[in-house]
Amino acid sequence: MHVMKSKWIGITVSILLASATFAGCANKPTPGAGNQAGGAKPFQGKTISLVTANHPWGEAIKPLLPEFEAATGASVKVESFFEDQLTQKLTVQFTSGSATPDVFMYRPLQEGKLFFKNGWVAPLDDYVNKDASYDFADFSKSAVGSTTVDGKLAGIPIITEQEILYYRKDLLQQANIAVPKTLDELVAAVKKLHDPKKELYGFVARGQRSPLVTQVSSFLYSEGADFTSGxxxxxxxxxxxxxxxxxGTLLRDYGPPGVLNMSWPQAIGIFAQGKVAFYTDANSIYANATDPTKSTVADKVGFAVFPAGKAGSKPYNITSWGLSMNAKSANKDAVWEFIKWATSKDIVLKTQAKGNPGARASVWDKPEGKQGFPAELVPVIVESSKGGVDHDRPTVISVGEARDAVGEIVQKVMSGETNIQATADKANAALQAIMDKDKGK
Structure with a gap:
């Protein structure tokens, strides 16, 4: 969710190479994992280098690697990095033409277009159609859309996110207010519950210029708009x-003090303190509001599908993290075998049971696929996953610049600017210039 500030030309960065390395040891393969013990192992002696973010999915997949190694004969070497450190490492290695890592976690909507345009990732279209049992059609179309660049599949979804509405069940019940189903109903409910004299605010969300862009996106789509068209x-x-x-008006008139400088940790933090009635953001951060050790209203939090605007309810439904293959990898067949295994129905079920929301519809149909999430949240995720929009920011190479251009409009609203159309016209010209510049990259 952070902006990638490094560029692909002339990058010199100092990277902490503190990594967690995992080397799998032989184990008997689980039923259906691949070749039986003693049988032919197609990638015996091959080593696959995997780079992950310091993310719960990475922690969930590491204990499962012996299954893959036992079935294929390959060994998997893992390194893990913090989010921005990961981006720096990948950018430096790919710029130098490195054949490693073979496979890596990446953020499709933040750096996916840059990586693909520079020829750093291998298209996976042919691979997903090789094996009918892989059932690529099982993946959410919107999630796949996030990992598609110029009509080519640049990666496979592993973590999905949708924007949802968080609300205080107790406050709505006390005021006899129904859960808002439209943006107009949300605004009315926010106004009714806003009571700053009692330190109770109607609404909170991200107010920082760049971070807010991903969350205002669902408002944009639900009103029938988008960042770009062609x-x-x-x-x-x-x-x-x-x-x-x-x-912007909801934040300006009904938000808590300091909302202009809030990203998601601050916004959900004040919601968890019991000071806000409504909060909208990604479903993936729900535990910050429902964990009793982090939230004073853990048992009072409700979840709802994003409210509908003029065009209906159109939240983003994106891949926040995907798996991609290095275009220069010397082990492409083995790498695809790993990606296929890691994103198979069986493994997605196991990682999702640990609270990692995947993109396979069939897994959400299984009880085990739901057990890692609050019971009330599951139907909201499932409903939001059926449609939605496959991006939560402008789909350009220069993502950081584009987010700043968009965020400027909302911040002007929050600061009381009256001629928002003029601000939007100026921002639109800036975004167009960014898009035109990107064509030459």
Whole structure:
């Protein structure tokens, strides 16, 4: 969720190479994992280098690696890095033409287009169609859309996110307010529950210029707008201006003090303190509101599908993390075998049971696939996953610059600017210039 500040040319960075290395040891393969013990192992002696983020999915997959190694004969060497450190490492290695890592976690909507445009990742279209049992159609279309660049599959979804509405069940019950199903209903409920004299605020969300962009996106789509249309920037349309104005006004008039400088940790933090009635953000951070050690209202938090605007309820439904193959890997067949295994129905079921929301519809149909999440949240995730939009920010190479251009509009609303159309026109011109510049990269 952070902005990637490094560029692909002339990058010199100092990287902490503190990593957690995992070397699998032989184990008997589980039923259905591949070749039986003693049988032919197609990748005997091969070593696959895997780089993960310091993320719960990485922690969930590491104990399962012996299954893959026993079935294939390959060994998997793992290194793990913090999010921005991971981006730096991958960028430096790919710029130098390195054949490692063979396979890696990446953020499709943050650096996916950059990586693909520079030829650093191998398209996976042919691979996913090789084996009918892989059942690629089982993946959410929107999640696959996040990992698709110029019509080519640049990676496989492993972690999905949808924007949802968090709310205080007790406050709504006391005020006899139904859970908002539309943005108009949300605004009305926020106004009714806002009581700053009692340190109770109607609404909170991200207010920082760049971080807010991903969350205002669902307001944008639900009003029938988008950041771009083809090669044209479209953040100054009437629908877009309405969406930005709604979001910014909710934060300005009904948000807590300091909301202009809040990203998600601060926003969900004040919601968890019991000081806010409504909060909208990614479903993936729910534990910050429901964990009794972090939240004073853990047992009072409700979840709902994102409220509908003029175009209906259209939250983002994205792949926040995917797995991709290094285009220069010398072990592409073995790497694909690993990706296929790691994103198979069986393994996704196991990683999802640990609280990692995957992109396979069939896994959400199984009790084990739901056990890692609050019972009330599961139907909201499932419903949000059925449709939604496959991006939560402008799909450009220069993502950071684009987010700043969009975020400027909302911040002007929050600061009380009256001529938002003029601000949007200026921001739209800036976004168009960014898009035009990216064409030459």
């Amino acid at each position: 090669d044209k920037a479209t953040i100054n349309t009437p629908e877009a201006v309405k969406a930005f104005t709604t979001y």
